[in-house]
Amino acid sequence: MTQSAISAEDLCKRYGKKIALADFRVDIPRGTVTAILGPNGAGKSTFMRMITGMVRPDRGTVTVLGRKPSWKTNASIAYLPDRARWFGGHTVRQAVEWGSKLLPGFQTDRAWELIDMLGLGADQEVAGMSKGQEARLMLAVCLARDVPLLVLDEPFSGIDMLSREKIVAALIDSFSERSQTVLISTHEIAETESLFDYAVFFAEGRNALSGDVEELRARRGSVQDIYRQLYG
Amino acid sequence: MNEIRIGGLRFSLDLSQPLYEQVLEQVRSSIAKGEIALGEKIPSVREMAQALKINPNTVMRAYQELERERLTETRRGQGTFITTDAARVQEIRNKLAEQAVEQFLAKMESLGFGLKDIESMIRAKGGVSQ
Numbered sequence: 099m100t101q102s103a104i105s106a107e108d109l110c111k112r113y114g115k116k117i118a119l120a121d122f123r124v125d126i127p128r129g130t131v132t133a134i135l136g137p138n139g140a141g142k143s144t145f146m147r148m149i150t151g152m153v154r155p156d157r158g159t160v161t162v163l164g165r166k167p168s169w170k171t172n173a174s175i176a177y178l179p180d181r182a183r184w185f186g187g188h189t190v191r192q193a194v195e196w197g198s199k200l201l202p203g204f205q206t207d208r209a210w211e212l213i214d215m216l217g218l219g220a221d222q223e224v225a226g227m228s229k230g231q232e233a234r235l236m237l238a239v240c241l242a243r244d245v246p247l248l249v250l251d252e253p254f255s256g257i258d259m260l261s262r263e264k265i266v267a268a269l270i271d272s273f274s275e276r277s278q279t280v281l282i283s284t285h286e287i288a289e290t291e292s293l294f295d296y297a298v299f300f301a302e303g304r305n306a307l308s309g310d311v312e313e314l315r316a317r318r319g320s321v322q323d324i325y326r327q328l329y330g
Numbered sequence: 331m332n333e334i335r336i337g338g339l340r341f342s343l344d345l346s347q348p349l350y351e352q353v354l355e356q357v358r359s360s361i362a363k364g365e366i367a368l369g370e371k372i373p374s375v376r377e378m379a380q381a382l383k384i385n386p387n388t389v390m391r392a393y394q395e396l397e398r399e400r401l402t403e404t405r406r407g408q409g410t411f412i413t414t415d416a417a418r419v420q421e422i423r424n425k426l427a428e429q430a431v432e433q434f435l436a437k438m439e440s441l442g443f444g445l446k447d448i449e450s451m452i453r454a455k456g457g458v459s460q
């Protein structure tokens with residue numbers, strides 16, 4: 099394959115007695131939409147946090163866009179953390195203004211296009227939003243950034259079906275628009291597996307399987323089938 | 331599997347098989363069956379990706395292969411169109427027919443039928459007139 103966007107070598111991380119990552123290795127190719135899969139507690143969020151330098155490995159190295167994670171590389175990453183919330187006091191318009199002032203690569207026109215596509219309005223207040231609406235707003239802010247790497251930690255979790263469908267449509271639109279490397283962790287495999295061209299299956303802090311999704315389909319069946327084979 | 335229709339094309343995708351091949355085969359077969367007319371415009375990569383809810387890279391790969399097979403042509407600034415070359419479409423129809431016959435023969439052979447049996451069975455069905 100081509101150059102890797104992210105490569106991890108022998109990553110280890112413990113929280114007290116709990117092992118989050120154990121000799122984790124992976125090479126995620128540039129320009130792919132990559133699924134980060136596995137049961138809760140398999141190490142997915144820890145790995146995603148390491149990419150942005152929020153968590154440091156106890157051992158091993160991770161290389162992001164050819165560099166070590168730092169505030170410098172973070173300017174090239176749009177990251178949506180799990181359990182994220184937006185500022186309750188903001189309206190959608192204020193969120194866009196905030197993004198255009200503070201987020202590297204933020205494209206205001208693109209943000210409005212996405213907000214429109216995601217069914218939100220400029221004057222809506224974040225405090226009055228449903229979980230699905232707030233998730234859509236945060237996704238719009240992430241996708242509006244023209245940066246080489248997008249990291250979305252569970253953008254679909256706990257969100258209603260219509261919001262999920264809107265998010266999927268916005269993602270596809272975004273993938274057509276620009277060539278970014280995109281990492282998405284999700285448990286909603288059935289609905290999203292057709293979006294991915296690369297997948298990494300985490301199991302107990304290790305890389306249980308990773309590869310090109312079309313090749314995996316030819317060899318072992320759907321991503322859903324493989325998930326059942328690995329964890330069932 | 332749900333059938334998805336978009337711009338004269340029909341798709342039903344099976345997630346346990348490579349999607350690129352399915353998109354390619356299903357467009358090819360829509361052309362061969364005449365479900366989509368010669369010279370007709372096909373949806374853009376983005377539209378197709380949205381309709382099928384798949385990665386645009388997958389659509390792009392299938393479109394590139396269709397173009398390589400001269401079943402479609404891209405006109406700068408206008409989009410992608412089904413070929414206007416009827417002879418090329420006929421070639422593809424013949425090829426698909428050949429494949430169908432091969433599959434049928436292989437299946438009959440696996441059931442233990444020879445060419446003679448097959449011939450008489452087809453005649454009995456009224457499928458071949460002499």
